[in-house]
Amino acid sequence: MTLKRLVLFFVMTPIAVLLAVSALFGSWQEPQFQSRLELYQTNIALQAQAWQSEDSGDDKLQGIREAILGEQPLESATKQYQEARQSVQANLDKVNNKLAQLRSQAEITPTPPKPLPDAPPTIETSKQGQQQLQQSFKQLQKLLAELDLRLGILQAQQGQTDTAFNTWSELQQRSDINPFGETAAVLTGLWSNPPRILQNAQEPIQKNLEGWFRSTALVKLYQLQQRQDALSAVKAAQQESSAQAVVKLAVIGTIPTLAALIGLILLILLFAQRLLKGKASLLAQNADIPWSTPWGGETVLQVFIIGFFFMGQIFVPLVISLLPIPRPIVDVRLQAFSVLVSYFLVALGALLVLYFSLKRFFPLPEFWFRFRFQDNWFLWGLGGYCTALPVVVVVSLINQQLWQGQGGSNPLLQLALESQDGVALGIFFSTAAIAAPFFEEILFRGFLLPSLTRYLPVWGSILISSLLFAIAHLSLSEILPLTALGIVLGVVYTRSRNLLAPMLLHSLWNSGTLLSLFVLGSN
Numbered sequence: 001m002t003l004k005r006l007v008l009f010f011v012m013t014p015i016a017v018l019l020a021v022s023a024l025f026g027s028w029q030e031p032q033f034q035s036r037l038e039l040y041q042t043n044i045a046l047q048a049q050a051w052q053s054e055d056s057g058d059d060k061l062q063g064i065r066e067a068i069l070g071e072q073p074l075e076s077a078t079k080q081y082q083e084a085r086q087s088v089q090a091n092l093d094k095v096n097n098k099l100a101q102l103r104s105q106a107e108i109t110p111t112p113p114k115p116l117p118d119a120p121p122t123i124e125t126s127k128q129g130q131q132q133l134q135q136s137f138k139q140l141q142k143l144l145a146e147l148d149l150r151l152g153i154l155q156a157q158q159g160q161t162d163t164a165f166n167t168w169s170e171l172q173q174r175s176d177i178n179p180f181g182e183t184a185a186v187l188t189g190l191w192s193n194p195p196r197i198l199q200n201a202q203e204p205i206q207k208n209l210e211g212w213f214r215s216t217a218l219v220k221l222y223q224l225q226q227r228q229d230a231l232s233a234v235k236a237a238q239q240e241s242s243a244q245a246v247v248k249l250a251v252i253g254t255i256p257t258l259a260a261l262i263g264l265i266l267l268i269l270l271f272a273q274r275l276l277k278g279k280a281s282l283l284a285q286n287a288d289i290p291w292s293t294p295w296g297g298e299t300v301l302q303v304f305i306i307g308f309f310f311m312g313q314i315f316v317p318l319v320i321s322l323l324p325i326p327r328p329i330v331d332v333r334l335q336a337f338s339v340l341v342s343y344f345l346v347a348l349g350a351l352l353v354l355y356f357s358l359k360r361f362f363p364l365p366e367f368w369f370r371f372r373f374q375d376n377w378f379l380w381g382l383g384g385y386c387t388a389l390p391v392v393v394v395v396s397l398i399n400q401q402l403w404q405g406q407g408g409s410n411p412l413l414q415l416a417l418e419s420q421d422g423v424a425l426g427i428f429f430s431t432a433a434i435a436a437p438f439f440e441e442i443l444f445r446g447f448l449l450p451s452l453t454r455y456l457p458v459w460g461s462i463l464i465s466s467l468l469f470a471i472a473h474l475s476l477s478e479i480l481p482l483t484a485l486g487i488v489l490g491v492v493y494t495r496s497r498n499l500l501a502p503m504l505l506h507s508l509w510n511s512g513t514l515l516s517l518f519v520l521g522s523n
Contacts, residue, residue: 008302016309023313023474040520041252042080044245046212049073051242078154085147092140095133102130145171145180149187150213156191157216164191183208190220197224211241248519256389256512263386270387285495290453290461292365299357300451307353308443308472312346319345336427343431347439354447369446372498381504384492388485388509395484403477425518432514437506444469444486445493445502462490485509 148171156164168184183204189196205217215238222231273281320342329335358364444465452461466486470479489502 012305016305027475042077043211046077048245051246081151088144095137099133153213252516252519259386260389264390266387291450293454294361303354303357307350311349316345332421332424336424340431367497375498377498377500380492380496380501384505385508388488392484396481399480432510433507437503441503446499
């Protein structure tokens with residue numbers, strides 16, 4: 001065995017596997033993005049429920065309102081917030097127990113004189129883990145306090161004032177979160193009988209509440225203060241934001257629902273065609289035909305370990321860290337540009353490794369990295385997107401029950417949700433909807449999937465390449481949904497034998513996600 005193979009198989013591969021496993025298990029402590037996304041959508045629904053049309057007796061408008069919001073929006077929002085609170089509290093207890101275990105281990109574990117290369121983790125590494133857990137603990141505490149503030153307002157608005165007072169009272173007793181405790185005291189005073197208006201009551205409301213919660217508390221405050229001008233201004237602003245919220249909910253609800261319905265119909269038709277026509281059906285097209293693959297597993301390993309993992313996890317982050325950029329990056333445009341540059345460097349490095357790894361096999365056999373604009377790739381890509389929606393939605397619902405709000409998520413999603421800068425969003429869009437589909441489809445569908453058909457049947461290659469595609473995103477909570485998406489991408493590619501089809505599907509998927517986040521974040 002050559003030195004190159006020894007290094008690849010016995011040094012670089014174990015390092016890559018260990019780092020990947022470490023990153024995956026590290027994501028277990030991080031909150032799942034989907035939970036936060038649902039709360040954003042709930043907040044918009046709360047804003048929308050305050051909407052009143054000029055013709056309040058119009059039955060059609062009321063019907064549209066109920067179709068979008070449901071019959072009891074306040075009750076639904078309360079249930080959503082209670083579930084979110086339970087999830088956060090459970091995770092807070094887990095982190096607290098873990099911290100207690102680490103502290104007890106630190107007390108009884110003696111410090112070794114000098115750590116050996118293969119020695120178990122020392123107190124130093126446990127301290128690092130303890131610091132990360134403490135940071136997660138503080139974040140969860142803050143989130144719990146925010147949820148309690150809002151949950152109390154929801155309860156008070158439904159006449160459950162005693163329950164609201166208990167919610168806010170528990171928050172005030174947690175003296176480690178002073179700003180939220182002050183806001184809770186202000187809210188308690190506003191809904192008391194008789195009401196009590198604390199000094200500078202407006203400031204904590206505006207600082208620690210947003211959207212419907214802020215306007216509801218301000219309306220209550222201005223009514224008690226008899227400030228008619230301020231009250232009229234808040235109500236007018238609330239009506240304007242409510243009308244916008246109705247439109248937002250219609251956009252983010254109607255379009256994906258229609259696409260998912262079309263996808264469900266397509267799935268039924270495709271499976272029915274498969275049963276009736278057998279191998280003459282679209283689903284059976286190219287289903288059992290492997291690629292002619294002149295290279296072996298060593299080449300595949302070389303491309304992914306050196307080109308993908310080491311470029312993405314070690315080399316490019318090291319290069320970026322050496323650049324004279326002030327850290328942490330606060331400006332959202334710089335954050336977006338940094339993400340784009342990092343992704344471009346990773347993609348460039350991986351594609352160069354791919355090119356030089358395959359160069360000696362040129363010219364490649366038929367159907368490798370095939371781009372045909374004259375083909376029916378557009379229909380495959382668009383149809384694949386529609387069929388992926390119901391599949392991934394069902395898998396995501398199951399996934400949420402498994403992870404209970406934990407497991408981490410792609411940090412780009414959080415940045416896109418909270419950024420309302422047009423330039424930054426344009427850069428995020430370029431990264432997610434153009435660069436990512438091009439690079440990832442070449443690597444996972446264009447190279448990995450066909451390479452695996454040398455050893456596995458086509459369906460097995462689709463499954464394994466989809467799983468590796470999901471794992472490569474390094475978030476435990478995303479493995480099941482991304483595997484499901486990867487399977488649809490693999491089916492589309494193996495049947496169409498045209499990389500433009502999965503690229504279009506991937507681009508539509510990421511574009512839809514970003515547009516939904518933009519609409520939700522513009523609350």
